Amino acid sequence: MTSLSHKTDTGPRPTSSRPPVWAWPLAVLVGFPIGGYAASLVAGPVDSVGAALLGGLIAGAVVGVIQWFALRRVVPWTWIVATSIGMAVGLTVGAALVDYEIDRGALMLMGAVTGAAVGGLQAMVLARQRISGATWWAAVNPPAWALAWLVSSYVISANIDERFTNFGASGCLLYALVTAPLLALMLRRTSAEASRS
Secondary structure, three states: OOOHHHOOOOOOOOHHHOOOOOHHHHHHHHHHHHHHHHHHHHHOOOOOHHHHHHHHHHHHHHHHHHHHHHHOOOOOOHHHHHHHHHHHHHHHHHHHHOOOOOOHHHHHHHHHHHHHHHHHHHHHHHHHOOOOOHHHHHHHHHHHHHHHHHHHHHHOHHHHHHOOOOOOHHHHHHHHHHHHHHHHHHHHHHHHHHHHO
């Protein structure tokens, strides 16, 4: 006799469980500004290892919670942990790598390193859920983060010396435009694969 209480849900999700199209862009547009603001209040400017680590943990946790809420039909709560740890590690390494400089090249490199850490850990969560194309998620995030920082550096140039943990709303728009179609394609392919099996 098989008990339903021991059933694990690790396979691809059915088509009906996909999040609505608007959920991911909205999560990006809400999560990053709130996460960055919370990190700035608690950790201050990203000008040291401690500030980068704490700021990354806080911003990543907020961003992760809001993204998870949008994707909760397809990813587990470990998405939050992956996003928080990825942002803490990526921001700490990236900011130290550029010696806490804030010129456009430094911001883009810091963004690419942070995007690699966040995207890589998030891709592991996606792969564990058997979401098709998780490797693409890891590959697209570093340049997406770098470009988001580039866009933000032009829009918030007067405030860039405040050394924020993440890009602003203008960068969020670009990040959402890059990642939303990829995520939709990944989920569509996963659903198609699930319905064929």
